[in-house]
Amino acid sequence: MILVTGGAGYIGSHVTRDMLVKGYKVAVLDNLSTGHLEAVDKRAIFIFGDIGDERLLEQVFKRFPIRAVMHFSSSCLVGESVRNPMKYYQNNVEKTIRLINKMLAHQITRLIFSSTCATYGIPTGTVLTEDHGLHPINPYGRSKLMIETILKDLSESNGLHYVSLRYFNVAGAHPSAEIGEDHFPETHLIPNVLQHLQGKTKEVSIFGGDYHTPDGTCVRDYIHVCDLSDAHILALEYLVQSNLVSDIFNLGNERGYSVLDIIKSCEAITNRQARVKVLPKRFGDPPLLVASSEKIRNVLGWIPKHNLEQIIRTAWNWHEKHPEGFPK
Numbered sequence: 058m059i060l061v062t063g064g065a066g067y068i069g070s071h072v073t074r075d076m077l078v079k080g081y082k083v084a085v086l087d088n089l090s091t092g093h094l095e096a097v098d099k100r101a102i103f104i105f106g107d108i109g110d111e112r113l114l115e116q117v118f119k120r121f122p123i124r125a126v127m128h129f130s131s132s133c134l135v136g137e138s139v140r141n142p143m144k145y146y147q148n149n150v151e152k153t154i155r156l157i158n159k160m161l162a163h164q165i166t167r168l169i170f171s172s173t174c175a176t177y178g179i180p181t182g183t184v185l186t187e188d189h190g191l192h193p194i195n196p197y198g199r200s201k202l203m204i205e206t207i208l209k210d211l212s213e214s215n216g217l218h219y220v221s222l223r224y225f226n227v228a229g230a231h232p233s234a235e236i237g238e239d240h241f242p243e244t245h246l247i248p249n250v251l252q253h254l255q256g257k258t259k260e261v262s263i264f265g266g267d268y269h270t271p272d273g274t275c276v277r278d279y280i281h282v283c284d285l286s287d288a289h290i291l292a293l294e295y296l297v298q299s300n301l302v303s304d305i306f307n308l309g310n311e312r313g314y315s316v317l318d319i320i321k322s323c324e325a326i327t328n329r330q331a332r333v334k335v336l337p338k339r340f341g342d343p344p345l346l347v348a349s350s351e352k353i354r355n356v357l358g359w360i361p362k363h364n365l366e367q368i369i370r371t372a373w374n375w376h377e378k379h380p381e382g383f384p385k
């Protein structure tokens with residue numbers, strides 16, 4: 058059985074579903090702070106609770122035959138982390154330490170960790186490889202880097218085997234349109250543009266129009282949540298088959314799209330027109346983040362299957378089918 062922390066969230070719910078389809082048994086541990094019970098596949102065992110609750114962790118690890126942990130739960134908004142860093146150090150660092158401590162106490166030594174391209178900071182070149190320097194410019198990125206540092210130390214001294222996946226910008230929805238992204242407030246670009254095109258907001262805000270990028274807006278590398286999910290299952294198989302490995306991989310599509318590119322693509326796919334407003338830069342936003350995913354393609358044989366159009370189309374189908382998101 059695989060324990061999925063944060064499995065009621067956007068990414069964790071997609072990976073949970075895919076693992077169940079592949080025949081894995083899954084237990085989801087989630088405090089529903091940003092997740093939704095309705096997003097959790099009914100075939101999974103759902104445990105309501107917090108990863109910082111050591112008594113609960115003790116019960117979970119005693120009761121279920123957990124072979125590995127996929128650790129998605131965290132606070133994950135760059136802007137909020139700048140305003141409230143302690144929330145990020147407590148939820149992402151302190152509570153993750155408690156989780157790993159309990160895992161090791163129960164001889165559970167395989168962990169897949171949701172890391173982020175925010176660990177890199179401002180890139181020195183056009184494409185980020187895993188050996189790029191790590192100089193995060195916001196507390197969110199720093200909280201994830203702290204855990205990566207701890208994982209590396211524990212892999213050398215405590216027999217922990219981990220794969221840390223540095224996601225770039227995750228978007229899109231399950232092809233069934235039964236699960237998708239539902240955050241409140243929504244801060245991510247693609248859902249914000251699509252919800253505006255559904256008539257839910259007056260305009261789309263563009264945070265910064267004078268970056269040193271081709272059109273002055275920030276460039277990001279968007280990856281479909283189902284491609285990300287495939288990578289998690291490959292990483293899990295890698296950890297299960299070899300007892301000795303630990304590694305770090307980028308997960309992106311190796312293509313950069315500006316904020317304006319995204320707005321234009323959303324307009325073309327939905328055949329609707331957006332009203333945009335350029336606002337000041339959002340604090341903590343690097344101008345350009347594009348992945349090299351060569352390492353994960355070579356080592357795990359990961360092949361992303363979705364381009365930007367499919368990312369936006371599946372997200373649009375989800376928003377059209379569930380204009381209010383999951384039932385509240």
Ligand SMILES: NC(=O)c1ccc[n+]([C@@H]2O[C@H](COP(=O)([O-])OP(=O)(O)OC[C@H]3O[C@@H](n4cnc5c(N)ncnc54)[C@H](O)[C@@H]3O)[C@@H](O)[C@H]2O)c1
Nearest residue numbers: 063065066067068088089090091092107108130131133227
């Ligand atoms: N969405 C992205 O583009 C992106 C990019 C890079 C990395 N990530 C990472 O991926 C992971 C999942 O992101 P997401 O977009 O699905 O976020 P999400 O907010 O949708 O999901 C996070 C889940 O964790 C749960 N949770 C939070 N704190 C918890 C705690 N202390 N105990 C138990 N459950 C808790 C929430 O209720 C939620 O269900 C995060 O670790 C995030 O940092 C996301």
Ligand SMILES: O=c1ccn([C@@H]2O[C@H](COP(=O)(O)OP(=O)(O)O[C@H]3O[C@H](CO)[C@H](O)[C@H](O)[C@H]3O)[C@@H](O)[C@H]2O)c(=O)[nH]1
Nearest residue numbers: 133135173174175244245246249262263264275316339342
């Ligand atoms: O309404 C919006 C929303 C976003 N943006 C811009 O669009 C780009 C993408 O922003 P998102 O909020 O969609 O994503 P981020 O790049 O901030 O964040 C994502 O990537 C980060 C790494 O940098 C973290 O991993 C985080 O969890 C993940 O959501 C940024 O330049 C942002 O300034 C806008 O202009 N308007």
